[in-house]
Amino acid sequence: MSKYFTNIYDTVSTLWTGMRITWRHMMNIKRDNVTLQYPEERWPRPERNIGFEHADYNVIRSRLHVDIDDCIGCLKCERACPVDCIKINTIKAPNRGEDIPEIKHTGVTSNDTRKAMVVSRFTIDMSECCYCNLCTYPCPEECIFMVGGPNNEKHNIDYEFSEFDRNDLIYQFAKSITSEQKDTLKNPIPEVEA
Amino acid sequence: MGVVHGDQMILNIGPQHPSTHGVLRLEVKTDGEIVSEVKPHIGYLHRCFEKHSENVTYEQVIPFTDRCDYLAAMNSNFGYVVAMEELMEIKVPERVDFIRVIMGELNRIASHLLALGVYGLDVGAFTPFLYMLRDRERILDMFEYTCGARLLYNYMWVGGVSHDLPKDFVKICGDFLDYFEPQISEYNELLTYNKIFIERTADVGVLPADVAVSFGVTGPNLRGSGVKWDVRKDEPYSIYDRFDFDVPTGTGEFGTVGDCFDRYWVRMLEVKESVKILRQALKDIPDGDVHQAIPKKIRPPKGSVYRRTESPRGDLGYYIISDGTPVASRVKMRSPAFTALSVLDEISRGWMISDVIAILGSLDIVLGEIDR
Numbered sequence: 001m002s003k004y005f006t007n008i009y010d011t012v013s014t015l016w017t018g019m020r021i022t023w024r025h026m027m028n029i030k031r032d033n034v035t036l037q038y039p040e041e042r043w044p045r046p047e048r049n050i051g052f053e054h055a056d057y058n059v060i061r062s063r064l065h066v067d068i069d070d071c072i073g074c075l076k077c078e079r080a081c082p083v084d085c086i087k088i089n090t091i092k093a094p095n096r097g098e099d100i101p102e103i104k105h106t107g108v109t110s111n112d113t114r115k116a117m118v119v120s121r122f123t124i125d126m127s128e129c130c131y132c133n134l135c136t137y138p139c140p141e142e143c144i145f146m147v148g149g150p151n152n153e154k155h156n157i158d159y160e161f162s163e164f165d166r167n168d169l170i171y172q173f174a175k176s177i178t179s180e181q182k183d184t185l186k187n188p189i190p191e192v193e194a
Numbered sequence: 195m196g197v198v199h200g201d202q203m204i205l206n207i208g209p210q211h212p213s214t215h216g217v218l219r220l221e222v223k224t225d226g227e228i229v230s231e232v233k234p235h236i237g238y239l240h241r242c243f244e245k246h247s248e249n250v251t252y253e254q255v256i257p258f259t260d261r262c263d264y265l266a267a268m269n270s271n272f273g274y275v276v277a278m279e280e281l282m283e284i285k286v287p288e289r290v291d292f293i294r295v296i297m298g299e300l301n302r303i304a305s306h307l308l309a310l311g312v313y314g315l316d317v318g319a320f321t322p323f324l325y326m327l328r329d330r331e332r333i334l335d336m337f338e339y340t341c342g343a344r345l346l347y348n349y350m351w352v353g354g355v356s357h358d359l360p361k362d363f364v365k366i367c368g369d370f371l372d373y374f375e376p377q378i379s380e381y382n383e384l385l386t387y388n389k390i391f392i393e394r395t396a397d398v399g400v401l402p403a404d405v406a407v408s409f410g411v412t413g414p415n416l417r418g419s420g421v422k423w424d425v426r427k428d429e430p431y432s433i434y435d436r437f438d439f440d441v442p443t444g445t446g447e448f449g450t451v452g453d454c455f456d457r458y459w460v461r462m463l464e465v466k467e468s469v470k471i472l473r474q475a476l477k478d479i480p481d482g483d484v485h486q487a488i489p490k491k492i493r494p495p496k497g498s499v500y501r502r503t504e505s506p507r508g509d510l511g512y513y514i515i516s517d518g519t520p521v522a523s524r525v526k527m528r529s530p531a532f533t534a535l536s537v538l539d540e541i542s543r544g545w546m547i548s549d550v551i552a553i554l555g556s557l558d559i560v561l562g563e564i565d566r
Binding site for chain 2: 007010011014015017018021022025034059060061080082130131132133134137146
């Protein structure tokens with residue numbers, strides 16, 4: 001009999017303890033409020049220097065970006081990707097390190113590397129990407145990065161990139177080359193010696 | 195008049211049910227409300243982790259290990275890289291070891307917080323869940339600050355970690371621990387000592403030590419049954435032998451040793467032990483280069499390795515066979531949650547349906563790891 005009343009007493013008293021804690025948090029709603037009203041307020045993204053040479057290199061997992069003018073077409077990122085979402089096609093450039101103005105190809109990267117390849121296709125399917133960041137490390141020119149990586153000023157850090165069409169998530173980075181231009185690159189017309 | 199047996203009814207719980215913690219179907223044979231058999235059907239989250247690992251290079255496996263135990267991805271990474279380093283005989287710098295321990299313990303706290311909060315949710319207490327997730331969120335913020343990702347990190351690499359800690363990480367983590375330690379007693383007041391919670395969990399689903407051992411149950415579930423077994427203590431890997439911490443075991447505080455309450459309570463005590471390890475690790479962390487021991491090309495010699503580590507769910511073992519190429523010949527993952535689920539049928543017979551939910555919640559399973 002006494003156990004019956006002890007149980008009731010225990011239940012009510014522990015419930016009361018719990019309610020007191022909840023009440024205390026409710027009274028401190030200004031201080032303890034952790035909910036963000038998302039579209040109006042945003043959580044600040046952490047920004048820090050991770051010690052690479054690039055100033056303001058942010059650690060962030062967001063969408064991938066490629067500075068195609070710096071890309072030498074070495075395919076290292078394509079090989080590093082565990083889900084094969086990066087696809088690159090290259091054509092051998094006729095003259096190493098020379099500009100080809102017709103297809104807006106620059107011959108030299110910002111690191112002064114002379115490019116031997118013309119990148120005719122560079123697509124990243126962001127709907128397949130697993131955000132592991134493995135592709136950004138082997139790049140010798142550091143031209144592929146999660147947005148917010150090097151050249152931070154140029155790109156806004158953005159994590160809201162939903163699209164209505166799935167195909168819009170396949171990002172094309174290579175400069176558009178027509179099929180005739182491709183053919184001329186592949187079979188360059190031999191210069192007639194005078 | 196003999197005992198009257200009614201018709202048995204088969205009840206399906208899941209695959210989409212909030213109390214199954216993922217996509218799990220329980221085929222429950224019931225007599226009235228008494229459960230006579232529980233048959234878990236798994237495989238809804240099967241993603242061919244082991245087969246995938248035979249087709250990608252060793253470093254590309256690490257993002258997949260994240261996705262096995264998605265609540266404690268750091269610990270999943272940890273087990274894999276420790277096994278790989280044993281296979282390749284790499285000695286990592288001391289700072290890397292410290293960073294890994296810090297990350298592993300932080301993730302253990304985060305995983306246990308979710309397990310405890312969701313367990314409260316399973317037995318009908320909603321508020322502790324919110325408080326625990328609020329604090330878990332702060333740990334995830336620290337992970338985001340360190341490596342950019344909040345859940346699936348790909349942070350630990352073979353021979354190192356991907357980024358060094360931020361300069362003010364020690365201070366941020368210390369602040370968090372100062373804030374977090376008093377919160378534990380608040381959780382206890384709110385949930386642990388609540389009479390209704392005790393009535394729902396104490397003496398329910400008793401897992402005796404011999405049954406636990408014969409089923410291969412590990413981690414907090416085994417320690418809840420009173421067996422003092424922790425890989426961090428008994429078979430130390432990385433630098434866990436340097437830290438001073440206890441291995442809490444279930445004592446049957448409000449009921450029998452090995453009941454649901456013990457499994458819950460062991461997790462709560464383990465959070466405290468993790469805080470203890472973190473404080474020691476933050477105090478002693480040396481300087482150094484975290485990329486120094488990373489091999490240029492990961493091409494282990496022929497051979498095999500089995501290494502187990504203590505993930506928040508128990509012994510997480512990786513068996514890796516190398517044939518000397520950059521691609522693994524076989525990667526086998528020993529999942530602690532799988533053995534925990536296999537014991538469910540044994541300990542939930544004779545209990546009510548609502549108790550099966552309480553027992554399942556106390557086992558703290560992650561379906562991503564069971565199905566792989």
